[in-house]
Structure formats: C-alpha cells, structure tokens
Amino acid sequence: MSPPPPSPGPSRWPPPYKAALSFTMDNLGEAQDVLNGKWPHPIGTHPAVTSQLPRMLALLDKYQIKATYFAESWSLAVYPDTIRALQDAGHEVAWHGYQHEVWKNLSPEAEQENFDKSWEAARKAGVTYEGFRPPGGSINDGTWGLLREHGVGYVSPLGELGVGKEGVVVLPFEWRGVDAFWYMDKFRGIRKDHGEREEIENPEKELKGWLLGKIREIKQTGGYLSVLFHPFLQTSEGRFAVLEEVLGEIAAEEDIWVATCREVAGWVREHPDLFEAGAGGAIV
Template sequence: MPPPPSPSRWPPPYKAAVSFTMDNLGEAQDVLNGKWPHPIGTHPAVSNQLPRMLSLLDKHNIKATYFAESWSLSIYPGAIKSLQESGHEVAWHGYQHEVWKNLSSEAEQENFDKSWKAARKAGITYEGFRPPGGSINERTWGLLKEHGMRYVSTLGGLGIGKEGVVVLPFEWRGVDAFWYMDKFKGIRKRHGEGEDLDSPEADLKRWLLGKVEEIKETGGYLSVLFHPFLQTSEEKFAVLEEVLGRIAAEEEIWMAPCKEVADWVGEHPDLFQDGR
C-alpha cells in the first residue's frame, strides 16, 4: 500500500499557498529619477491597466496585496480607495522605489520616516514591506520591528526572519518583469533563461502554472507578481486572466493576501523551518 499523504502545514483543506501581488503605483520611481515628462498623477497604468486588473481579481474572487510607494498615496487616493474597498491589502514598497540595499543608514531611516508620515495621512497602517530590488540591509530588520511590520517579501526562503519578522519570499521567475523587460536580461541569463525570448508571455505562463503544480506537491508558497504598467497588450492580459483563473480553480491552493499568509506562518513557526 502507498504511504499515507503527509499532513498539510497550511489551513485545511489546502496543500499550498499563493499570494497574488502587484508592485509600483504610478510614476514614483520615474519622478525620483527625473524621467517623468508628463503631469503628475496621469500615469496610464493607474487609470487604465489597474482598473482592468481589479476587475479580473474580482471576477475570480481573489484578494491581492499591492506594494505601493508611499509617495504615490497622496497622488492616487482614488486608486488606494478602490483597492481598500475591494478588500485588497496596501503594503509598502519604499517611498519612491529606491533600491533598498543601496541606501545608507541615514537614507534608510529617512525613508521610513517619510513613508510613515505619508501612510498616516492616507489612513494606511502598513503590515508588510517588499524592498525594491528584492533585498534588505542588516539594519532593516530592527527598523521593521520598531515600526510594527509583521512581514517582509524578499528574495530568499519562507519562514521567520530576524526580530520575529515573517519572510514571504518571491523569486524572479514569478515576476512578470523578469520575462517582459529588457533590463532583466542579465538576471534571466543568471537563472538559465535566454536573454532574448521569442514568447515571453508564453514563458511566464508556463513557469507560473508549472510552479503551482510543484508547490502542490511540496506544500510550498508562491508569490505571483504582476506590474500594472507592464500589462500593455491583450496578449499580456490574456496571460494574466488565465493564470488567475487556473490558480483560483485549484481547490488545494489557499490564495490569500500576504498579510493573511504572514499571520498563519507567524502562528505556526515550527511548520516553516525548511524555507519552502
């Protein structure tokens, strides 16, 4: 007789967990870098792509986490209101998408201060952080704890990080920009993918759906990341809708915003010591 299946570490009846996430709200980074030639508050990703993405999420009854730059909270209050009214989590993505690992101690503290001031003004209480660039500094752990952050979404392994902060990892292949953007050629090469892709949409869909099957077998976690500003064609939206529909239809997958997954992991630390 085959051995009995191992018990799941996720809430019954689920065998694995997925969070659908979004990054970058509007032109925060472009303004920081002096590359935004248009009036502030007119980014088409916010007025065009984001509402369409929210409609797809609603269609498939998925609650997401949006890692938004704090600078953008006052620029796009309507978008923030739409996210909150739809039950999505608004989490932190730096003040203006500064590459986190490059910040000095003083700049990092200033980023926290400016971001929390903007969040208070917008009526938002942050529970999680995704550092632009995917990595944090050693000193960041203490600042996260000091500011009451429950989780951080970085490159790495799943579990409890320093200062008791939950780590909900993402990986580059689960990010649409990895497949869609030329500036990720070097990262694609390091991960064994072609620098130039014939069909990035098909490659992204193939990897994501294959990963979902993998985590069902391993009891793992997957953070899916789509940027609104990259959903620029019907083909890309078709990939997004198929991925959402396929995952939402998986009865063995717990699809939840990051803060809910972080709560579960934090309450069951012994189940997540393997980093998966």
C-alpha cells in the first residue's frame, strides 16, 4: 500500500476549515457570439440564460452554495433581471471582460478601452466589480496596474494561489476543473497538452471523477479549488446530473470552506503571510 499523503500542517483557512473552494460560472449569454458575428437570434434570448441558468440557480439554492459569476459587461444591460436575481440570491457578480475578448491578445490601448467600457456598463447596472477572470486564462503585465487603479482586489487566472503584483490577490483555476476542458471539442489541444486523450469517450464521467478526486486532495493539502461550470454547456440531463452530484459532494464537505471568490480573496488579503512562497502559496 502507498503511504498516506503528508499532513498540510496548521490550516491556512478560517477555523474549523482545512481547505477552501469556490463554485464559479463564466459567460453570460451571447456577448462573445455577437462580438464574433455568430449570433443570428434576437438579443436577450440565449437559452443559457433563459433556461439553463435558472436550473443551475435552483440547484445552488438547494445545496445552499453561493457562487461567483464572471459575466461580460456587455451582458449587464441585456440581462438586467438576471443580474438582479443573482445579487438578490447572494451570489457575486464579477468581471469577465466586455465581450469575452481573449485578454492576453489585447494591446495596452485595447485593455484601457475595455476597462472604460466595462466600468461604464457596470455603473449603469449598479454592479461593483471586486474580481476579474480573464477570458483565455492569462493577463498582461499592464493589467495589474489597471486592476489596482479600478479597485479590483483579486484576479482568477491560470496560476498559483497568493498575492500578486500591485497587491492583487490571485485565486487561480486549472483547466481540468473547467467543464469546457472535458466537454468542448476546441479544447482538444489543451487536453493533449495536459496529458489527456484528445477524444473523450465519456466527458461527464471524466469531469466528475476529476472534481471529486480534487476535492479529496485539497482536504489533505489545505489547498484551494475553483470549480467552473458554464451555463451554456449544461445541455443534457446527464450534465445536470453531474452538476448536482458535484454540488452535493461540495455541500457535504464539513472540512472545506465553500465561499465566493470575493470572500476567499478577502481572507488571503488579510493573511498574506499564510500564502507566501514557502507557506503553501506563491507570489505571482
């Protein structure tokens, strides 16, 4: 038998928790499709918002889990009732670019314009952004200063947990914790880069197995996990069944602090010494 994993030592998380987890969602409606000229339907009718998201919110309510929704600013005016419903239910609305532009490809001028347009849209919608998840998973060197300038306290890219440049907290996600990694054909190359098969015979089983295993792992290591489900990908009863099983497992974990990204970032910011390199975290 292999030896048990090493103990993580004293917990870095609020007592009595041993690890932390955020349930997140990305992409609100047709923002990206409109940008790319691929939306032939009336604006404001995306089934991910009108059909799939209400089912997801009902499941989150059933398991008493508060989520962070990284939504494109363009969508705030298109789906104002949805934004209000999210906030009224205690979920966090965070930023995902203006129309899901691949962030690492933006010039400094385009970044500034994206911030300006997004903050004006958020002001009109009554939304205050505290966090940002860059579409594509990466940010640019100049992004850090813009985040600080606009009062954004955390960013959720690919990377490592810790306090990054300009004092911005980094709450990373990893590709295998994203439903799109397993469900979408365009992620074949990323799957290959991560040592997975390009063709996934049973993506629902693979996603569920990885997430349930990772939940067990972070309890042992004292880590953090950002779970990411896209409403537009919940297109079958099988996928909703996976979502519900994962939510049920999360809700049953008494040793894991299940909190919005805003709450987790606040804790990391208040306890930076617990998340420095050599303390189980990393400065990014």
